[in-house]
């Protein structure tokens with residue numbers, strides 16, 4: 001059982017999916033990635049989750065993020081289930097679902113938590129940067145559907161902080177003020193953040209979002 005931690009290179013793999021065979025790193029290319037597992041096909045919460053992701057597809061695309069789901073069911077099952085998702089969630093599932101029947105990838109990413117379930121993957125999420133490094137990990141219980149608005153919010157934060165010397169505060173949303181990184185000296189702020197800043201404490205300096 002492997003543990004995948006922030007900053008690690010996302011383990012590479014080859015897999016059968018609902019859209020054919022893929023090599024994960026090659027499939028990601030220069031994009032950001034979201035890899036998320038769900039317990040099983042033909043289950044209610046999972047059906048709403050995959051439908052939501054399909055409906056959010058333009059939001060992921062706008063952010064240059066490729067999404068890919070995984071469960072331990074096979075391709076034939078995925079294909080039948082996708083018909084149900086499309087019908088019930090009023091969508092078209094246009095991202096691949098990995099068929100991890102031998103649980104090889106689930107093991108690689110530690111998606112099976114035996115004390116929760118011996119046989120099914122938990123609701124794991126991995127956000128992967130264009131450098132193939134893990135930027136976020138999340139684990140949800142089977143009974144709680146994930147909040148995909150929160151994933152988009154984290155992606156916005158990651159993409160912003162990758163470009164500017166800032167971090168995002170609690171409950172930040174795209175367009176809110178951001179925190180100036182503590183590595184930026186006071187004397188360098190004016191040049192770096194021409195929109196101005198507020199110095200609440202020496203370590204807490206806020207500025208309007210630089211790219212807005």
Ligand code: BEZ
Nearest residue numbers: 039043044045046142143
């Ligand atoms: C669901 O997706 O509804 C689900 C899957 C496994 C266990 C409990 C709920």
